[in-house]
Amino acid sequence: MVISIKEKGTKQYIECLFSLRKLRMSGLAALLFIFFFGCANLATAQTDAADHVSPAEQQEEAVAKVADDDLFYANNVTFVYDGLYAVNTADGVGQIKLHVRVTDASGNPVAGVPVTFSASPSGNVTIIKNDAATDANGYAYVAYSSTTPGIVNISANVNGTSANGGTPIPITFTNIVDVTKSSFAIISNNAIANGQATDIAEVRLVDANGNPLVNVPVSFSTSDGADGSGTVNYTNSQGIVQFTQTNKKVVTLSLAATVNNIPIGATDNWAFVADKPDVGSGGGDVPPGSNPGDGGTNPPGGGTNPGGGTNPPGGGTNPGGGTNPPGGGTNPGGGTNPPGGGTNPGGGTNPPGGGTNPGDGTNPPGGGTNPGGGTNPPGGGTNPGGGTNPPGGGTNPGGGTDPGGGTDPGGGTGPTNPSTGGSCGKTTFTLSAASQQADGTSVVSATVVLKDQYDHLISGVDVSFYVLQNNLVHFLNGPVIKTDANGAATLNIVSYKAGTLDLFATVNGSVIKVCNDNDARIIFLPGPPDLDNDSTYLKGIITTALANNTDATSAVAHIVDKLGNPVSGQTVTFSFVDKTGKASFTTGATAVTDRYGNAYAGVKSAAIGEADLSATVLIGAAQQAIKHGYPTIPVPLYFVSGTPDINNDSTYIIPVIDNATANGLDITRVKVHVVDAWGNVVANVPVNFNKTDTAGRSIFANNNNIIYTDANGNAFIDLTSLAAGKVDVTANIVINEIAVNIIHGSPAAVYFVNIPDTDNPETLLQVVIPRAMADGMSNTSVKAHVVDQDGNLMRFVPVYFNISKGQGRIITPQPVPTDVSGDAYILINSTTDGSVNIVAAAGTRDIKNGSPALVQFTRPDIYVPRAFTPNGDGVNDIIKPIVVGVFKLQIFSVYNRWGNLVFQSADAVSKGWDGTYKGAQQPNETYIWVAQGLDAAGTSVQRRGMLTLVR
Secondary structure, X not given: OOOOHHXXXXXXXXXXXXXXXXXXXXXXXHHHHHHHHOHXXXXXXXXHHHOOOOHHHHHHHHHHHHHHOHXXXXXXXXXXXXXXXXXXXXXXXXXXXXXXXXXXXXXXXXXXXXXXXXXXXXXXXXXXXEOOEOOOOOEEEEEEEOOOOEEEEEEEEEOOEEHHHHOOEEEEEEOOOOOOOOXXXXXXXXXXXXXXXXXXXXXXXXXXXXXXXXXXXXXXXXXXXXXXXXXXXXXXXXXXXXXXXXXXXXXXXXXEEEEOOEEOOOOEEEEEEOOOOOOOEOOOOOOOOOEOOOXXXXXXXXXXXXXXXXXXXXXXXXXXXXXXXXXXXXXXXXXXXXXXXXXXXXXXXXXXXXXXXXXOOEOOOOOOOOOOOOEXXXXXXXXXXXXXXXXXXXXXXXXXXXXXXXXXXXXOEXXXXXXXXXXXXOOEEEEOOOEEEOOOOOOEEEEEEOEOOOOOEOOOOEEEEEEOOOOOEEEOOXXXXXXXXXXXXXXXXXXXXXXXXXXXXXXXXXXXXXXXXXXXXXEEEOOOOOOOOOOOEEEEEEOEEEOOOOOEXXXXXXXXXXXXXXXOOOEEEEEEEEOOOOEEEXXXXXXXXXXXXXXXXXXXXXXXXXXXXXXEEXXXXXXXXXXXXXXXXXXXXXXXXOOEOOOOOOOEEEEEEOOEEOOOOOOEEEEEEXXXXXXXXXXXXXXXXXXXXOXXXXXXXXXXXXXXXXXXXXXXXXXXXXXXXXXEEEEEEEEOOEEEEOOEOOOEEEEEEOOEOOOOOOOEEEEEEOEEEOOOOXXXXXXXXXXXXXXXXXXXXXEEEEEEEOOOEEOOOOOEEOOOOOEEEEEEEOOOOEEEEEEEEEOOEEOOEOOOEEEEEEOOEEEOOOEEOOOOOOOXXXXXXXXXXXXXXXXXXXXXXXXXXXXXXXXXXXXXXXXXXXXXXXXXXXXXXXXXXXXXXXXXXXXXEEEEEOO
């Protein structure tokens, strides 16, 4: 068997060779065995030899193996210090330990390998421990002490071979370190924690005589085990050793130095600190008018504010409790005089502009004067009406432009928030919310987290907070706040006033850059509408308009929260009680409040009268009514008529009472009705009546011919006469100082006649429709016929009808004038079964003949007369059922007294029974009838009764 060079170089080959050596073969014999027999036969040889090897032989084998095959172990022997230190004190006590370890090619420990240690110079040391051979773990130890300072070289021989290639290991015994005279100090501290800047510590070791100790190892350790902790450095010729460290964390560490585990000096602290705050750049400087505080302060302006109010810049003085924003004027009272320079001595509101508002109206900024009750927002023009004039400079009663937070309503541009613009730094500036309610309790937190350029948090640094609109807010802390351990400084803000707030902060005089522009702006929102606040109200602006379905009245709903902040974006629902019958909204029934808290409604009408306007707002899930109103709640809106129009055919003259008795007492009456161009009645118009009398015996009542129209546009005049005859009446009215005649219906002719003769038999009551259903809709009818004492028909006699007995209702308006035939008709209905008695009077005289007239009201039913006379005289010859109400007759049958059917028909309503049976006349006697049909509800109804045949 041939063993290749490659196989000899393998681990397998070496293990095979080692196994043969265990069989007590020499190295040469083992090689020959492998050459001739190979490693495959090794197991058998091992088994045979195992029973013949004694412990002594095993020890001999190990020694022989090392002696013969040091090639196998040369790279498997380590000789090192046993511990951290190769230096100790030359006091005869302190020890320096070393060890040798032997392993095989596979890294397994080899026990029993002889080891010898030697020292040079040998007289300077004392051997404390010396192992002659490796133990079970492959280790052999040696330990030395000394009383002589100096360096001693230690060598090791493993099975006759020098360890470390024959290079000895030096050990040092020094003079005794005097820890009381040695020193430990931090000579460079507070390095920036950027991983580059260093803190430096220094140790100087001396003996009891102050002599420096050279080449002594000093161990340095830090409390957090950071990089470099546990480093051992050796003292130089001056006994000094230094330790340096960098860090990327902001941290304070405790640092200790030891020699042979003996502390040198006291443990000290060193720190790695953050760099200066990185706040960004290019954001701008602090504006001159900025206020590092809350809304209770007095921003720059030159004036003083000794009271509790707010006096923004302007130069004026506000000694009271009111508010005097910039302008330079003086407001000694309790009212509000925003910027402008004018004076507001009363209780009203005079926003900026420079004008004067002595009343209680509202005159927002602009410079003009608003003497009325409307709203004139900033602009500079004058808006005395009820419109809205947003900022501009001219007069804009419509919907102009309303700039936002960065604009000064006086026309200029306010300061720019310096925290916006430029580049960002590592320091952050954030808000807990971009908006919050202005209720004095809801908090917005502004947090600055200071960081350096390395992202380290910076604690213990003052951050100053500023606002541009200082009259909006109240700081709950600050305005200067020191950063905490997390680098954070948090300002808590509340506001009692709705509006937009620009906030910024500085550190060390530098403005902290806000990377998101919106982060620097807080919008304080009004709270929910407060209906109990009397500044939430509904007020009429234009309360009177023509009832022409074009011109409109208007009103404003002003909505505030409990602190008086206007509530914008609130939907207001308007409604009105329409007393005109023809009113409608011009603006829709809902409107949304603008930034001033105002929502407007317009109402028009096509008829005169009043519309009472109310409004509700949605609070929670319910619509709630506005409680306060000006002048009242609901707000009355009036629609009035225009100028009288004689060309409108609803302006006319007409008789309303005619045919009066010519007795000097009874009257005729003429009416003039006046309307405008849109048909609205016109009240309080003087009407001048005139007459032409053919008999010459008539007069106007009370001798007054000028009558004013009433609320219905009517003017009535009465006439009396002592002679029968015709009187023509005309009238005129004054329009634009010119008398114009009423043209429609002119002249109105009235007649005086003789009196009705109620003793004349021809003056009587007659029933026209005697029977009707008692359903409240079917009518009976009665008429009165009237003649005078000469028997002449009387026209236009007023007849007054009444019910003297029974339950019914006269539905004809009364009095009822007689027509050209001398007749006056009425209709009566009822919901009650039974008879109703009707009486009447012609004028003032009761009608006797035919009185009372009797009419009957019944329920739906089938009726059959009690008797009939089929004698051929044409009167009552046929008997048939009478169907009352909505009814369908199905069959009508007649039986004689013996029960025999003598007549039956399904069409008996129209035909009936003639008293015969099969052509033969039936005898006079009593018969039984049966009728069956359906009522209006489709229910079957059957009726029966008795009838008598009489010839």
